Amino acid sequence: MSETFLAPYPDYDVLAKWDTPSWNEQTREVMAHRLREVPGRRFFDEEEWAVLVAVCERVVPQPERAEPVPIAPWIDAALFEGRGTGTHFATLPSGPEAWRRGLESIDREARARHGCGFAALDATRRDDILEAVDAGDVDAAIWRDLPARTFFRHLLLEQIVALYYVHPDAQSEIGFGGPASPRGYVRLGPDRLDEWEAPAAAKRP
Amino acid sequence: MRAPVGVWATEAEQRPRATDGRAPDVFSRDGHVPMRQFEDGEDVDFAIVGTGCGGGVLAAKLAEAGLSVVAFDAGPFWRPLADFASDEREQDKVYWLDERLSDGDDPIELGSNNSGRCVGGSTVHFQMVALRFRPEWFAARSRLGYAVDWPVDWRTMWRYYAEVEDALKISGPVSYPWGPDRGRYPYRAHEVNAAGLVLARGAEALGVPWAATPLATVSAPRGKSPPCVYRGFCKIGCSTNAKQSVLVTYIPRALAAGAEIRDLAMVGRIESAGDGRVTGVHYHRDGQWRFQRARNVVVSGYSIETPRLLLNSATDRFPDGLANGSGTVGRYLMVHSNHAVWARFEEEIRWYKGPPSMAVCEHWNYVDDHPTKDFDGGYAFMSQGPLPVDFAKALVSNTGTFGTALRNRMAEYNHMAGLKIVGETMPQAENRVTLDEETDALGLRRARVTFSYADNDKRLFRHSLGFMKRMIEAAGGFDAYETSSTAHLMGGCRMGHSPEDSVTDADGRTWDVPNLWICDGSLMPTAGGVNPSMTILANAARIADRMKALAARGELAARHA
Incomplete structure (x- = not known):
């Protein structure tokens, strides 16, 4: 996973529309909260937190950003506040327990393979472990009845991307229109743009 | 009772708004409309549990x-207008996020995938696709040789489809390519966006018909609803009121006609008397349990909460739950398979603009004899326009992609298009809702949802994936990949011809308890290959008329009989 991010819309920023008809009052309030009130750690202990942060860094690497989009704080906050998703897959423990056990298992997997915790590994070794978790190619003595792939894809990856792609920086990088109310769009056809959308990207390879 | 989900307008999640003789005016930012109120001790004609496609329509018409x-x-x-933000996380507040256990061979995702939790129900988040069942599906067993027949004739349903399409002012095409004549849609079709034109191009290349999707969002002004501005956030709640949800159509009608709506009111148990009739509902509101007396109780909580409430209302006389003499409560739960093919295109599609599914192909709902058709039932498929989080979740949960590769895949967002089915699944007794031992914050036993695909279901979605891949490539797409998921809920308390194998008769009246009724998607004996909302609405409109007729003949426990 050594490829670099190609940034198709480098000059586009959905936040530039903050004071335009694309943003209403309630959306500004919600986004201000997300940008300015990043919560502190309350649910995970220090060890779990270190693993979670290290996992987030590899699921969504942001080496080009001085201030990466925060993800771990919001996962912690949701668990602390008891916010559910509506689904408890019977093969997993309940949400909070599944998170603790999954992160602990990732960390123990790292110790078994490399003799140190996941957060202390370099990027390549971390990625190797995450790929093994996704493939279910893990130590059964560590994971026991926790299904590695289900945990990895349906809790860990889904929650991380859910928090990354609601951030304006992430929406800008993919050229999404961002918040749009009361103003929506007029030009709906292929290769048609309203002036408040991201300028067309350079042709991709 | 529970922490607010949103950060905006949290007061709506914490304190009831419909109180003191008034309810929120949904067309205002902070206004009210007058609301008639009833005392708990007053024996009202109908206590209705749920205000979506079933309960909302009933409340208005009754x-x-x-x-x-x-x-x-x-x-x-x-x-x-005031409460809905353009934000996928904030808008989780429109979904049912209390945990339900999901198991079976193919456990389904609940929550934002298929379960609303607000006045107006799932229509607040539905994607407004307004299709009718194929007529033969109402007699699936006798006409097509699979599953069961509905206890309702298609011609009756056809009249009620027209009624609810008018009530929601569906915007649809001048002529619809499939099925018998359905008259003109009330409002003109919307301009098809680039994502929809991909489907159109592919359909024309493969020689099958396509249509602009009939949609429940207005293409011209209607009363206080402005025309759709194509902002594309339909799935998380429309902030302009262009969407013709039950919240902005039937609920205002119900209030104007003198119905009371109680928000933040969780019904936990239906009370039954010694004679086997029900006497009212126990509900939790404003921090306390209360009891509303009623001559009739209608359960309209959709396919999970309806059976859950009936099962949670067990008594010595009905130890297996109310209306469950047949053992059918909770059974024959269905979903739609929701498999999809996605591809990249040279041009920018920018599928975030406009309602997500602006073009539809129902070809395989209307073909019975074809060498490749190796399954019963049918499927429609539609063009797609997922918001970023929705798209990213489908990508990672189906492929496990992470890292820079994930960011690069997501950076193709504006060049992507997709085709996704609404695929019929077979009613199976073992796909069901039961009660788990665990209880929720109110002490009510949680629902356990068990689902496994039948072999026929698998043949159907495999067929669809092959066909859609051909179509999307014929439209110019490349690097195609597939995803699987489910959508919608149907069945769980099906109506039928006999008390032996169904929960209610054709009127939604339970076979076992004469003044207990069901009116929602859980009544559906089969799922069909189209989005269910119009069928649930039409069936509710029909049941309301039956109740009115029964009341007029004195065959209903109503004051005005």
Whole structure:
């Protein structure tokens, strides 16, 4: 996973529309909260937190950003506040327990393979472990009845991307229109743009 | 009772808004409309549990007929203009996020995938696709040789489809390519976006018809609803009121006609008397349990909460739950398979603009004999326009992609298009809702949802994936990949011809308890290959008329009989 991010819309920023008809009052309030009130750690202990942060860094690497989009704080906050998703897959423990056990298992997997915790590994070794978790190619003595792939894809990856792609920086990088109310769009056809959308990207390879 | 989900308008999640003789005016930012209220001790004609496609329609039509109605909803009473943000996380507040256990061979995702929790129900988040069943599906067993027949004739349903399409002012094409004549849609079709034109191009290349999707969002002004501005956030709640949800159509009608709506009111148990009739509902509101007396109780909580409530209302006389003499309560739960093919295109599609599914192909709903058709039932498929989080979740949960590769895949967002089915699944007794031992914050046993695909279901979605891949490539797509998921809920308390194998008769009246009724998607004996909302609405409109007729003949426990 050594490829670099190609940034198709480098000059586009959905936040530039903050004071335009694309943003209403309630959306500004919600986004201000997300940008300015990043919560502190309350649910995970220090060890779990270190693993979670290290996992987030590899699921969504942001080496080009001085201030990466925060993800771990919001996962912690949701668990602390008891916010559910509506689904408890019977093969997993309940949400909070599944998170603790999954992160602990990732960390123990790292110790078994490399003799140190996941957060202390370099990027390549971390990625190797995450790929093994996704493939279910893990130590059964560590994971026991926790299904590695289900945990990895349906809790860990889904929650991380859910928090990354609601951030304006992430929406800008993919050229999404961002918040749009009361103003929506007029030009709906292929290769048609309203002036408040991201300028067309350079042709991709 | 529970922490608010949103950060905006949290007061709607914490304190009831429909109180003191008034309810929120959904067309205002902070206004109210007058609301008639009833005492808990007053024996109202109807206590209705749920305010979505089933309960919302009933509340309006029964109140308009002069019957006294109190409709309960577990969720908040939103004013979309002020309360709904353009934000996927904030808008989780429109979904049922309390945990339900999901098991079976193919456990389904609940929550934002198929379960609303607010006044207006799932229509607040539905994607407005307004299709009718194929007529033969109402007699699937006798006409097509699979599953069961509905206890309702298609011609009757056809009349009620027209009624609810007019009530929601569906915007649809001048002529629809499949099925018998359905007259003109009330409003003109919307301009098809680039994502929809991909489907159109592919259909023309493969020689099958396509249509602009009939949609429940207005293409021209209607009363206080402005025309759709194509902002594309339909799935998380419309902030302009262009969407013709039950919240902005039937609920205002119900209030104007004298129905009371109780928001943030979770019904936990239906009370039954020694004679086997029900006497009212126990509900939790404003921090306390209360009891509303009623001559009739209608359960309209959709395919999970409806059976859950009946099962949670067990008594010595009905130890297996109310209306469960047949053992059918909770059974024959269905979903739609929701498999999809996605591809990249040279041009920018920018599928975030406009409602997500602006073009539809129902070809395989209307073909019975074809060498490749190796399954019963049918499927429609539609063009797609997922918001970023929705798209990213489908990508990672199906492929496990992470890292820079994930960011690069997501950076193709504006060049992507997709085709996704609404695929019929077979009613199976073992796909069901039961009660788990664990209880929720109110002490009510949680639902356990068990689902496994039948072999026929698998043949159907495999067929669809092959066909859609050909179509998307014929339209110019490349690097195609597939995803699987489910959508919608149907069945769980099906209506039928006999008390032996169904929960209610054709009127939604339970076979076992004469003044207990069901009216929602859980009644559906089969799922069909189209989005279910119009069928649930039409069936509710029909049941309301039956109740009115029964009341007029004195065959209903109603004051005005």
